[in-house]
Amino acid sequence: MAQALQRAMRDAMAQDPTVHVMGEDVGTLGGVFRITDGLAKEFGEERCTDTPLAEAGILGAAVGMAMYGLRPVVEMQFDAFAYPAFEQLISHVAKMRNRTRGAMPLPITIRVPYGGGIGGVEHHSDSSEAYYAATPGLHVVTPATVEDAYGLLRASIASDDPVVFLEPKRLYWSKAQWDPAAPAAVPGIGKALVRRTGASATLITYGPSLPVCLEAAEAAREEGWDLEVVDLRSLVPFDEETVMASVRRTGRAVVVHEANGFAGPGAEIVARIQEKCFHHLEAPVLRVTGFDIPYPPPMLEKHHLPGVDRILDTVARLQWEN
Amino acid sequence: MTVQELPGAGASHRSTPPPAWRPRTDAAPLLPDPEPYRVLGTPAAEKLDPELMRRCYAELVRGRRYNAQATALTRQGRLAVYPSTVGQEACEIAAALVLEEQDWLFPSYRDTLAAVARGLDPVQALTLLRGDWHTGYDPREYRIAPLCTPLATQLPHAVGLAHAARLRGDDVVALALVGDGGTSEGDFHEALNFAAVWQAPVVFLVQNNGFAISVPLAKQTAAPTLAHKAVGYGMPGRLVDGNDIAAVHEVLSDAVRRARAGGGPTLIEAVTYRIEAHTNADDATRYRGDAEVEAWKAHDPVELLERELTARGMLDEAGIREAKEAAEAMAATLRDRMNAEPVLDPMDLFENVYAEQTGRLREQAEMLRAELDAEEQS
Ligand SMILES: Cc1ncc(C[n+]2csc(CCOP(=O)(O)OP(=O)(O)O)c2C)c(N)n1
Numbered sequence: 083m084a085q086a087l088q089r090a091m092r093d094a095m096a097q098d099p100t101v102h103v104m105g106e107d108v109g110t111l112g113g114v115f116r117i118t119d120g121l122a123k124e125f126g127e128e129r130c131t132d133t134p135l136a137e138a139g140i141l142g143a144a145v146g147m148a149m150y151g152l153r154p155v156v157e158m159q160f161d162a163f164a165y166p167a168f169e170q171l172i173s174h175v176a177k178m179r180n181r182t183r184g185a186m187p188l189p190i191t192i193r194v195p196y197g198g199g200i201g202g203v204e205h206h207s208d209s210s211e212a213y214y215a216a217t218p219g220l221h222v223v224t225p226a227t228v229e230d231a232y233g234l235l236r237a238s239i240a241s242d243d244p245v246v247f248l249e250p251k252r253l254y255w256s257k258a259q260w261d262p263a264a265p266a267a268v269p270g271i272g273k274a275l276v277r278r279t280g281a282s283a284t285l286i287t288y289g290p291s292l293p294v295c296l297e298a299a300e301a302a303r304e305e306g307w308d309l310e311v312v313d314l315r316s317l318v319p320f321d322e323e324t325v326m327a328s329v330r331r332t333g334r335a336v337v338v339h340e341a342n343g344f345a346g347p348g349a350e351i352v353a354r355i356q357e358k359c360f361h362h363l364e365a366p367v368l369r370v371t372g373f374d375i376p377y378p379p380p381m382l383e384k385h386h387l388p389g390v391d392r393i394l395d396t397v398a399r400l401q402w403e404n
Numbered sequence: 405m406t407v408q409e410l411p412g413a414g415a416s417h418r419s420t421p422p423p424a425w426r427p428r429t430d431a432a433p434l435l436p437d438p439e440p441y442r443v444l445g446t447p448a449a450e451k452l453d454p455e456l457m458r459r460c461y462a463e464l465v466r467g468r469r470y471n472a473q474a475t476a477l478t479r480q481g482r483l484a485v486y487p488s489t490v491g492q493e494a495c496e497i498a499a500a501l502v503l504e505e506q507d508w509l510f511p512s513y514r515d516t517l518a519a520v521a522r523g524l525d526p527v528q529a530l531t532l533l534r535g536d537w538h539t540g541y542d543p544r545e546y547r548i549a550p551l552c553t554p555l556a557t558q559l560p561h562a563v564g565l566a567h568a569a570r571l572r573g574d575d576v577v578a579l580a581l582v583g584d585g586g587t588s589e590g591d592f593h594e595a596l597n598f599a600a601v602w603q604a605p606v607v608f609l610v611q612n613n614g615f616a617i618s619v620p621l622a623k624q625t626a627a628p629t630l631a632h633k634a635v636g637y638g639m640p641g642r643l644v645d646g647n648d649i650a651a652v653h654e655v656l657s658d659a660v661r662r663a664r665a666g667g668g669p670t671l672i673e674a675v676t677y678r679i680e681a682h683t684n685a686d687d688a689t690r691y692r693g694d695a696e697v698e699a700w701k702a703h704d705p706v707e708l709l710e711r712e713l714t715a716r717g718m719l720d721e722a723g724i725r726e727a728k729e730a731a732e733a734m735a736a737t738l739r740d741r742m743n744a745e746p747v748l749d750p751m752d753l754f755e756n757v758y759a760e761q762t763g764r765l766r767e768q769a770e771m772l773r774a775e776l777d778a779e780e781q782s
Contacts, residue, residue, distance in 0.1 A: 110691045111618035134588035134624050135555060135616050163554060166590060201484055203513075204538045205553040344764060373768045375757050380484055380535035385750040385772060392775065 083231045084254045087117045087193075089262055090235035091155060095125050101239060102147065104131040105140060105157030105193075114159055115195060115254055137167040141192065145174050148188040155239055161196040162205035168213075175244045176219030190244045191235070196224075197290040197340055199252040199387055201380040208377055209341035211289075214246040215317045215350070221271055222317040224248040226292035228260040230315060237271050245271065250290035274321035276328060280310035283334035283400050286325060286351060288314040291338045291388060298393040307397055317347055325351070326358050333364040334400040340387050343371035365402030428638065436631035436643040440675045443650035444712045452650055454718040460497060460649045461713060462727045464706045467493040467517050469731035473738050474516070474530065478684045482742050484535045487514040491679035494649035494705035495611045497521050499579055502656040510549045510562040510580040514611075518581060519548050526734070527741045536746040556586040559595035559608065566604040566663075577605045577663045579656070585616020587630050596671065600637040605663035607656065608671045611646060613678035618691040634671035646676030647705040650712075677703075750776060 095101045103121055105113070109132035112119030121130035133140050137158060144154035158164035164171075171192070179187045198207035214222045221243055225231040231249070238245035277292065278299050285295045292313050299309035312328050314321065329335045335355055337348035348369040355367050370388040378386050443449050471493070474486045489496050492514075500521035503509060511519050516529045524546050531540025532551055539550040549565075552558035562580035569576035586592055587610055599606045610630050614621060627633055634641030644655045652674055659670035677700035681688040713719035754761060754769040761769075 106616070107618045109618075112690075114617065114685075132619050132623050135585040135619065136588040136590060138590050139588070165554070201535065203484055203532055203535060203553065343768075373753060373772075374762075374764055375753055376538075378753055379532075379537050381746070381748055382536075382750055382753055385753060385775075395775075 083225070083228050083249075083256050083258075084115060084117055086228045086232040086260055086262070087235055087249065088119055088121070090232045090239070091118065091121060092124065094155075094236060094239045095121065095129060098153065098239075100151060101153045101155060102129050102131070103155045103157070104133050104144065106133060106135055106159050108132060108157050113157060115251065117193070117249075117254075118157065137164060138170055141167040141170040141175065141190075144190050145170060145178070145188060148190050149178075149186060153189045153191075153239060155191045155193065158192060158194045160202075160206050161194055161208040161210050164192075164194050164210065171214075171220070171246075172217050176217045179243065180219060187242045188244050189239075189242050191238045191241075191247055192244065193235075193247045193249060195251040195254075196248045197250050197252060198377060198383050199290065199340075201383070203380065204377070207383065209339070209372065211248055211317060211339075211341055212346050214248075215347055219244070220318060221245040222248065223271055223315060224250065224289035224317070225315065226250065226253065226289050226313050228256065228258045232260075232262070234271070234315065241271060248289060252290055253293070256293075272316045272319040272321055274312055274314045274316070274324040276310060276324065277313045278309070278311040280308040280332065282306075282308045282332060283336065283397060284310045284312055284325075284328045284332045285336050285338055285393070285397075286312045286314065286328075287338040288317065288347075289339075291340055294388060294390060295338050295393065298390045298397070301390055302394060302397060305394065305398070309397065320351070320354070322354065322358065325355070329355055329359045329367075330362045333362055334402075335363075335367045336370060336393065336396050336400070337367065338370045338388055338393055340372045342374045343369055344374045346371055365400040368396050368399060370396050431635055434635045434638070434640045436629055436634070436641040436673070438628075438643075440643045440645040441651050441655055442645045442648050443654060444648045444708045449650065449712055449716070452712075452716070452718070454713075456653070457650065457709065457713055457718060458723065460501065460653065461706075461709050461719060461723075462730060463497045463501070463521055464493050464649060464709060465727040466731040466734055467497055467521065468706055469728075469735050470517055470520060470526065470738070473735040474533075475680070475684070477530075477739075477742055483530060483533045485683045485685060486533055487683045488678075488680040489514060489517045491700060491705065492611055492613055492646065492676045493517065494652050494709075495581075495609065495646045495674045495676055498649055498652040498656050499581060499609055502653060502660050503577070503579055506547065506574070506576050507660075508547045508549065508562070508565055508576060508578045510558040510565075510578060511551050512555070512558065512581055512583060512586065513551050513553045514583065515581050516551065519546070519551065522546065522548060524548055526738050530742065534742070534746065536748055556582055556589035556591040556595070558582075559586075559591055560598065562608075563595050563599045563602070563604050563606050563669075566599075566606045567602050570605060575664060577607065577660050579607045579609060579660070581609050581611065583616060584610060584612040584614070584621055584630060585619065585624055586610075587633065588616075588624055596634070596637045596639065596669070599669035600639045603666070603668035605666075606669045607659040607663055608669065609656065610671070610673045611676055612673050613646075613676050615678060615682070615692070617682045617686060620691075629673055631671060631673035637671075639669045639671055642670060642672045644672060644674050646674030647703050647708060649705060649709055676705075 108118040109122040287295045352367045477483045478486045496517040499518045528540040562578040566578040631641035631643040
């Protein structure tokens with residue numbers, strides 16, 4: 083996935099001279115995850131820039147650059163280190179189009195490595211998607227496959243609106259084969275995809291939890307469950323059509339994500355399903371999420387993250403009677 | 405072109421600003437000296453206090469050994485990560501030694517050594533980096549704030565604590581540590597400004613070790629030195645050789661004394677070098693060459709002091725051996741203690757999120773309890 087993301091930026095920069103990459107350590111080092119590796123060499127330090135260490139400054143400067151016609155792609159080093167930039171993000175990035183009655187859109191892509199499962203010490207594993215998704219004016223997308231990493235990042239950079247691009251860092255090193263010559267499978271931002279068809283219930287998920295859900299769906303066959311798995315790919319906009327169509331088919335649904343449950347993205351998704359498909363439901367829509375605690379230290383994270391067993395236990399509760 | 409020559413800036417347009425708007429004219433004493441302050445190898449070394457210097461030496465040797473041991477523990481997988489302070493020990497040790505019992509230290513994630521030199525149990529200091537808990541100690545017990553991972557965010561805390569202590573009439577100084585990269589963060593600027601406006605008893609020590617991960621100082625700031633930043637806030641800036649423990653100790657002591665006496669904050673830049681990579685996850689060969697590292701190794705803080713003290717007859721072979729043996733003993737104990745598996749109770753996840761557990765957390769705790777029971781039975 084790391085390679086696909088790097089390729090997406092490279093192709094975008096080659097095609098469009100207004101695309102600028104910037105952030106901490108993105109130049110000489112190629113980023114702490116090496117996602118921007120080689121870009122400074124190929125396009126020069128002016129287009130792939132090591133900035134001073136200041137997230138509010140990075141995003142604030144990107145606002146000004148976008149106001150003047152550039153397309154900044156900003157890297158936040160880790161999920162929890164993006165928080166100093168929230169003022170810029172929420173007060174300006176998200177609102178500029180609206181404040182200027184459409185006169186000044188901001189085509190900024192904000193790449194944020196997010197989520198746990200890599201044994202990181204504190205402040206390196208937050209799932210911050212709910213903060214972003216709760217802010218009108220931002221698109222929020224997250225790839226779970228190598229193809230999507232490429233396609234979604236290209237679509238995000240091409241978007242005339244700001245996009246928070248969440249990169250599940252534990253999938254950076256996924257060994258999946260990828261053919262960079264193959265056309266991007268992503269039709270744009272805002273389309274979910276059925277990753278696995280099934281008849282007895284739908285698992286709705288995204289980003290780092292997709293592989294876990296696919297594994298759970300395999301394991302569930304033994305228990306007689308034929309699970310459908312929907313990968314949202316985009317939280318904002320939310321692809322209601324694909325999700326509702328699946329839930330209407332199966333009549334049962336579980337939302338899975340590793341972010342905290344309370345006021346997490348799952349709460350919104352469940353509410354929409356109840357609103358749109360109430361009569362098709364055979365059981366309440368359930369959630370499997372991270373606990374409502376600060377992200378735990380690495381030695382305990384396995385208990386916090388939704389795993390296959392916890393998903394299967396929850397699926398079993400869909401056998402709703404009364 | 406001078407201001408007077410600018411169009412529209414003629415004398416007839418100018419009025420004298422009212423007195424309150426006049427700039428301060430006493431900025432000059434706030435400016436740092438152009439050269440880092442040094443003691444070792446200069447005539448100033450004649451006044452060294454032998455007892456203090458022997459203590460510094462023993463701590464430096466122990467600190468170097470601590471760094472080596474902690475790095476070894478990462479190789480054995482005992483620590484998730486360790487940001488080494490090899491080459492920076494003089495700053496770490498001096499920061500710990502200048503504080504009184506009641507004072508507070510505000511360390512960054514790199515400053516485990518300063519915390520240990522202040523008296524924190526080394527195993528507790530490494531808890532964050534091992535991954536069993538985020539902070540392995542009670543900050544109030546040691547008067548050491550939690551090792552801070554988000555950069556520069558501990559600095560406003562230091563200002564607030566020092567301010568509160570003064571409001572309460574307590575004799576407390578806060579010493580806050582930050583890296584060169586951290587000085588670019590908004591929190592750094594806000595902390596300095598608050599400290600100066602409130603005349604809070606705080607000392608800021610910037611360990612300028614040349615890099616913020618891969619980014620060299622020249623890409624971090626255009627200021628002549630980081631110490632110059634102090635002037636804009638209205639506090640003195642001091643530049644010191646961070647590998648010269650006698651100099652760092654003296655400059656820090658002066659600043660602490662000044663803060664204690666009600667003189668307000670000081671910003672100190674210690675010029676030093678990060679000999680090892682940022683952490684074990686970093687590949688330093690991507691952004692710097694060996695020659696630079698070797699040049700800094702020749703300016704080693706432990707050797708600088710050892711040379712001075714032996715030349716002055718303040719330290720002999722027996723003293724050196726004694727320091728090394730004490731360091732080895734510390735390392736052996738640390739190794740043994742770190743090799744013991746930490747015993748963790750997953751149910752602790754739900755403790756201390758709130759003073760009183762919420763219903764929702766109780767529910768989630770029951771769920772985990774059931775999962776753990778089921779696991780045990782299978
Ligand atoms: C707010 C924030 N942004 C980014 C990071 C990621 N990060 C950790 S250490 C580091 C470099 C710090 O450099 P410096 O302040 O010079 O301290 P040093 O590591 O050299 O001691 C970065 C960018 C962070 N911890 N916090």
